[in-house]
Amino acid sequence: MAEESIFTLHDDWGHAEISPRERIPAAGLGTWTLTYRAGANGINVGGSLRIIPPYHGNVIWDVGKVTAVADRPGVALEVQTDKTHPRTFHHSMYPVITVVVYGRPIEPDETISVILGDTGGYNSGRFIHAQAQDHAAPATFEVYVDTIGNARFNLELAKRERYHAVPGELEIEVVAGKPERFRLSLRHPPAPGQPAAATLTAEDRYENVVKDFQGEVILQPTAPIEGLPQAVRPTPDSGGSVTFEFPAPAPGAPVYVAATDWRSEMIGTSNPLQPDFFDGYEAYFGDLHVMTGQCGNKGMMGGTEEALAYARYNRGLDFGAVTNSGSDFSTDGPIFAKYHEPHTFVTMPARECGYKSGHKNVYVLDEGLGCPSGTPLEALWTACEQHEGKGGRAMVISHHPNTHSETDPYVAWGAVNLDRINLRWERVIEICQTRASFEVEDIGREGVVFGGFGSSIQSALAKGLRLGFVGGTDNHRARPGSKRSNQSGLDANEFVNGGLTCVLAKELTREAVFQAIWDRRCYATTSVRTLLDMRVNDAVMGSEIRADGPRTVRVRAVGTADIARVVVVRNGVDIYTKQGDGRVLEFEWQDATPLGDVAAPDGSAYYYVRLVLSDGNLAWASPVWVDPS
Secondary structure, eight states: OOOSSOOOOOOOOOOEEOOOOOOEEEOOOOOOOOEEOTTTOBBTOOOOOEOOOOOEEEOOOOOEEEEESSTTTTOOOOOOOOOOSOSSSSOOOEEEEEEESSSSOOOOOOEEEEEEEEEOSSSOSSSGGEOOSSOOOOEHHHHEESSOOOOTOOOOGGGGGGOEEEEEEEEEEEOSOOEEEEEEEEESSSSOOOOEEEEEEEEEEEEEEEOOOOOOOOEEEESSSTTTTOOOOGGGTTTTTEEEEEEEOOOOSOOOEEETTTTTTEEEEEOOTTTTEEEEEOEEEEEOOOOOGSSSOOOOOSSSHHHHIIIIIIOOOSSOOOOHHHHHHHHHHHHHHHBBBTTEEEOOEEEEEEEETTTEEEEEEEEGOOOOOOOOHHHHHHHHHHHHHHTOOEEEEEESSSOOOOOOTTTTSSSSGGGGGTTTTEEEEEETTTTOOOOOSSSTTTTOOOOSSSHHHHHHHHOOOEEEEOOOOSSSSTTTOOOOOOOOOOTTTTTTOOOOOEEEEEOSHHHHHHHHTOOOOOEEEOOOOOOOEEEEETTTOEEEEEEESSSEEEEEOOSSSEEEEEEEEETTEEEEEEESSSSSSEEEEEEOHHHHHHHTTOOOOOEEEEETTTOOOOOEEOEEEEEOO
């Protein structure tokens, strides 16, 4: 028998709309009015509206000063804005507006107007305006209504549904703001004898692409490059970016290119380009760790296609992966295939798998064979074996190894359990991302913000795990390469964070990129395209060699800013430091200490280098392991 109730509710929860609905620049200030028209149920005294502004992690809509008024005399409205809770990295407390009805009820078809950024009253000024989110994308408000007034009760009335979604016109398009800078990304030749390439993008101060930018951008290299155009001309038809090829510079010193538009007073400086830098290899940069709203997680933004298009056409990356979790790989797979073009842009088919013992990304060579996954962790290894049995290749990378979900790590997810690293499938580990560096245990050292759980990179190496280094942003907003994460807690303007992987390969193909990572022939940076080469006894980074005598460490580096120092790390100890003087640094250091005096319990020693730029950005070359002959 149905439970009796004094309430008769109709399936009519009213209607809401927000105005104005014109486009607003990212982080633009303004005043918006959200008008709710009551449905057949009205709103009882004690009932309320609950308005959730657009939010995606810490990409939020600052509501400013909020007021509310009803069109019916005698109705009193109390406005509450719950936005005073502290934020953590993973759990943002977005502002929620609650409007409670007192005095008299709201009858059907009556209205409540809620003003965000109300400039009325005696308190005028900047800080009472509402402020749009700083990410250019459609932004949708959510409105819910408690018509009965039981939403704040915890006893028998709570058995009934409390808040009901209100339909309406609640979307505002946020677009890029004023163009303020150029991002000019120079790319090494994708194969011997082929030209280099560059991507120029106009951005606002929040890294949004200014798609309607138009102008003449003068290109000025630091050394002559035959065939480099003197100017490029982005147009609205090109979407704020332009990609062009030019003959690779002759061997010699690194080349930078300045981009200037005198009309708009915009400038930009490229990363260094030096095709002969790595002695037989080229340098290809990519982001191996990006998540999007395609996961179905409301805190994430964009989609797989948006992310890969941004990586290829706006950011000028050489390769990219989208590591969605919870989404159907059969949806992502065709998108990986669509954007993959050898010698132009390489996609790395991937997905994320989460475990209490840490998060891992899985990468494959052929999206048509699917991507292994499984729970518990042992099922993932079985799936990788089955994938290999079908003729595929799989590789697993643990990421953000030394932090947890900031809830209960035994219920959600914790730091990576180093004892469960499987070297059969795991060849590298993520050393940096938008949560910053995980190189060492101590918070505050070497860019570490989260740590202390015993799963740092140096802790892994001390256990004898021979893992190379990769970087990936793990930004949750479909912007590969961007340090700006929509998770809370770390502002890219205040902390050194971000992540890119540079692979040393002979050509830009999926197979070559995959193999370079598998061979640990790669290094990680905090989203900058610094060139960094480290060799031990002429063996390239990631190698395992044998030697009983002195070991010679040779380092060559070219920075995106002046080089502050390069540190040689031996078995977890900063053993030698070379101070920088400008953007180029080259040196050799010989370790004459007998190997037996410095070796780990297994008799080996490892060496890697940490590069520190004057602006705080970092890069780490994968280790070389030295075993006794």
